[in-house]
Amino acid sequence: MIGIGRRRAWLFSAPITALLALIAPRAEACGVSASGVSSCSLAEHDEAVRPHWAVGVSGLYTVTRLRFSGSSYADQVRYATLASLAYLPTPKLVLQVGAGVAFGGSLTLPDGKYEFSPGPTGVLGADYQIFDDGRYFLVLTSGLSFAFARTHLGSERSVGYEAFDLRVGAELGVELGRVFRPYALGRAFGGPVFWRYQGDAVDGTDTHHYQFGVGASVRLAKAFNLFAEGVPLGERAVSLGVGLAL
Numbered sequence: 001m002i003g004i005g006r007r008r009a010w011l012f013s014a015p016i017t018a019l020l021a022l023i024a025p026r027a028e029a030c031g032v033s034a035s036g037v038s039s040c041s042l043a044e045h046d047e048a049v050r051p052h053w054a055v056g057v058s059g060l061y062t063v064t065r066l067r068f069s070g071s072s073y074a075d076q077v078r079y080a081t082l083a084s085l086a087y088l089p090t091p092k093l094v095l096q097v098g099a100g101v102a103f104g105g106s107l108t109l110p111d112g113k114y115e116f117s118p119g120p121t122g123v124l125g126a127d128y129q130i131f132d133d134g135r136y137f138l139v140l141t142s143g144l145s146f147a148f149a150r151t152h153l154g155s156e157r158s159v160g161y162e163a164f165d166l167r168v169g170a171e172l173g174v175e176l177g178r179v180f181r182p183y184a185l186g187r188a189f190g191g192p193v194f195w196r197y198q199g200d201a202v203d204g205t206d207t208h209h210y211q212f213g214v215g216a217s218v219r220l221a222k223a224f225n226l227f228a229e230g231v232p233l234g235e236r237a238v239s240l241g242v243g244l245a246l
Contacts, residue, residue: 051223051245054086054094058227058241066107066193068204074114078105078147080121096125102147109197112153116161119149139171141187151195165191171215182216185229210234217243 061079068074082100089095099122107114125143132138145165152158166189173183189211193204213231220226223245231237 050088050091052088053246054088054243055246056084056086056241056243058082058084058239060237060239062235062237064235065207066204067207068193068195068197068202070197070200070202072109072197072202072204073207074204075108076105077108078102078116080147082121082123084123092129094125094127094129096123096127096143098123098125102149107151111198114151114153117150117152117158119147119161121145121147134175136174137172137181137183139183140168141171142166142168159196160194162194163191164193165189167211169211173216179219180216181218182214185211185213185215185231187211189235206235208234211237213237 059079059081062077064076066074066076080100080102082098084096084098086094086096099120101118102116102121103118105116107116123143123145125141127142128140130138130140143166145167147163149161150158151161167187168189169185169187171183171185173181175181188209190205190209195202195204210233211231212233213229215227215229217225217227225243227241227243229237229239
């Protein structure tokens, strides 16, 4: 996995530090991570006291390979920060919306490295908890995302880049000591990328339409948790974040 430099580490730490300042000591309910995995069993609380809202901030770093029309291949690196708001209409269902900024990255092709400019990114998602017996849990996840940016090669004029993505998956894990929740994850996804390469309009997609990895959430307080994921297979990714139940 490609290392993250000081600038990228700052991009992750700054939003996490900001969210830490919002923690209220009077919170009485368990937290939910930005990925939708609860940091404690919601079955422990009745409808009157369980959290109905949650906020989160996360940082994401991805490495993947794209195939464009015309048989062109590109190695893509992206990194972004995302803020999310989740609504829990039932103890099992989580509806989420997120918005943020992709801070850059690159597309590497045979003729050089095309740098990304910062651009907006967003996601709509829904997670559903199949079961959680206090020890084992299974969560189905889904998300529809977009990212807009511009790319440039050296002093050449920049061109637009738009990417759309729909993914579904599952997370199976275990709760240890009512605090630590490690899980295995699998996801399938797909979506188009629209770009201009050497003056021609091209469309592309990932060469790997899957992810397999691991993650974990740690409940640091009744309403606050930290989570992390590492995905070494398929679209490679590292994500870190915090969640706060309201």
